[in-house]
Amino acid sequence: MKTDDTPLRAIRPASDAAVEIIDQTALPHTCRIARLTRLDDVARAIRDMQVRGAPLIGVTAAYGVALALTAKDDDDTLDSAIAALAATRPTAVNLGWALLRMRERLAPLPAGSRAAAAWREADAIAGEDAAQCRRIGEHGLGLLRPLATGRGRLDVMTHCNAGWLAAADFGTALAPIYAAFEAGIETHVWVSETRPRNQGLLTAWELKQRGVPHTLIADNAAGALLARGRADAVLVGADRVAANGDVANKIGTYLKALAARAAGVPFYVAAPRSTIDFSCPDGDAIPIEERHGDELRVVRGIDATGQPAAARMISADEAVLNPAFDVTPARLIDAIITERGHCPATAAGLRALYPEARDV
Numbered sequence: 259m260k261t262d263d264t265p266l267r268a269i270r271p272a273s274d275a276a277v278e279i280i281d282q283t284a285l286p287h288t289c290r291i292a293r294l295t296r297l298d299d300v301a302r303a304i305r306d307m308q309v310r311g312a313p314l315i316g317v318t319a320a321y322g323v324a325l326a327l328t329a330k331d332d333d334d335t336l337d338s339a340i341a342a343l344a345a346t347r348p349t350a351v352n353l354g355w356a357l358l359r360m361r362e363r364l365a366p367l368p369a370g371s372r373a374a375a376a377w378r379e380a381d382a383i384a385g386e387d388a389a390q391c392r393r394i395g396e397h398g399l400g401l402l403r404p405l406a407t408g409r410g411r412l413d414v415m416t417h418c419n420a421g422w423l424a425a426a427d428f429g430t431a432l433a434p435i436y437a438a439f440e441a442g443i444e445t446h447v448w449v450s451e452t453r454p455r456n457q458g459l460l461t462a463w464e465l466k467q468r469g470v471p472h473t474l475i476a477d478n479a480a481g482a483l484l485a486r487g488r489a490d491a492v493l494v495g496a497d498r499v500a501a502n503g504d505v506a507n508k509i510g511t512y513l514k515a516l517a518a519r520a521a522g523v524p525f526y527v528a529a530p531r532s533t534i535d536f537s538c539p540d541g542d543a544i545p546i547e548e549r550h551g552d553e554l555r556v557v558r559g560i561d562a563t564g565q566p567a568a569a570r571m572i573s574a575d576e577a578v579l580n581p582a583f584d585v586t587p588a589r590l591i592d593a594i595i596t597e598r599g600h601c602p603a604t605a606a607g608l609r610a611l612y613p614e615a616r617d618v
Contacts, residue, residue, distance in 0.1 A: 268314055268423050269321065271381065275328045277321045281308045282423060286463035287560050297326040297339050304346040304353075307455065311424020312497045312533050313387050316352030319343045320380035323360045327373040336364060336372065348545040349506055349583050351498040351535045356383055384426040390530040390597035391428035398434025398493070398528055398595045399441060405490040405524075406443050413489050414438075415448040415480060415518075418508035419460040420495025420528065430495040430528040432464065434595065439470050447472040448489055450480055452508055454553045454580065477510055481517040492518045496529040503588030503603030504541030505529075509581055515590040524592040527603070531596060534608060536615045541585035551578040 269279045272293065281292040283306065292308060294300050300322030303309050309318045326339035340357045347353060363379045364372045406412035414435055421432035428436065439445045447465055449472050452458040458474065465472040475483065483489055492514050498506045505511075505527050518525040538544060555576060561567035572578075591603035601607035609616060 267427055268311075269309065269317055269384065269426065271321065271377065275325070277318075277325065279303060279309050279318070280423065282310060282460060283308050284566075285423075286459045287564075287566075294321075294325065296329070297322055297342060300325060301342050301346050304343070310455075310457070311420065311429075312350035312352040312495070313391070313425040313430065313530060314423070315347060315350045316356035316532055317380070317384045317387055317426050319346075319353050320356045320360055320376075320383045323357070323364070324373065324376035324380045327364070327376045331371070331373045332369045336361070347547055349497045349547045350533075351538070352532045355532045359383065387425055387530065387532070388427035390532075391422075391425050391430060391433050393597040394430055394528050394530065394595055395428055395433030395437035397597070397599050398526070399437040401524075401526060401593060401595065401600060402434050402438050402491060402493075403441070403443065406438070406445075411444040411446065412438055413446050413448065415450065415483070415489040415492045415514070416461055417450045417458070417477075417480075417492070417494050417511050417514050418452045419457040419464070421461060421464040423460050423464060424495065429464075430530065430533075431493045431526075432461065434493065434528065435465075435470065436468065439468070445470060448480070448483060449474045450477050450510070450514070451475065452510060453477055455508075455582075457508065477513075480514050484514075484517045484521040484523050487521070489518075489523055492523060492525045494525075494527055496527050496533050497583055498538065498544050499527070499529050499534045499594065499608070500538045500540050500544060501534075501536045501608065502540045502605050503591060503594065503608060504544070505586045505588070505591060505594075505603070506541065506544045506546070506583045507586065509584050512584040512586045512590075515586045519590050525586075525590060526593050526595055526600075527586075527591055528595040531598075531612065534596070534612065534615075536608070536612070541587060544583075544585055546584070547582040549580045549582050551576075551580055554578045554580055 421429035
């Protein structure tokens, strides 16, 4: 994608054994590039959400292994790097998927010869993710296009950020929206703010860069808009899709699914293969990350001079609960959109798209 007509990706390898990322904690106010040169840099970037979004977390972890092996290429380094990265965030299954792929590719190689192979494999994971997201856009367009035929306009509601900032490129839930916009369909997006991390602001930033019309809304406005027929579909990403079609996504997704079902509005989930966990039987088995309470207690932004600032909403000793994700049951999902097409949110539907996963 482009920012100010300059091609840019959320992550890219540098020529000097480093990785460059968009520091998403600075968005939407500043597009700042951060350099990661050590394993610890990568682990912190994932944990502190300088990078976020399930596909991007997986890609970043793969590059983290490459950075670790560049510093020291032996069995202990490979094992410790994978363990350190696996511990950063528990819900996004792409993290474990990417690390398992790196281990399977690198472990058979003799120590001292893995670093170059690690960089190649990380590049391959990034390239495949971008290609899969492009195809998700194409398949999702097939679902969205009929919704615009009645009045020639498409209004889509989103939650969190599942665009090119959350992937190697194109994104998951935003990919069909970009495809619709590029196809000449009059497109408008209702962007849910997604508190407490306000990742909807990243979606608004993305859409503005691309010129896609959009309106930012408070999370609690979503149900009223759906009830009034102001949205043709709700389209979200996922951090993990269980084998039965249950989906974990950013906290607040479940409420939108309930409101969409009550209003008769289709609810779609977009996710690549790396987000589908066939070893996880259902949503009850998905681990839900709980984050620091200060994400609720403290609001971050910029002050009147344009400098980063924080304002405390409540006292530090106020008890808060801050789950980062919730689970939307499969019965509320009209379709799951993948790089291979779309399917019902059922075990049979997912297995039909991925028959090779039957033995998982």
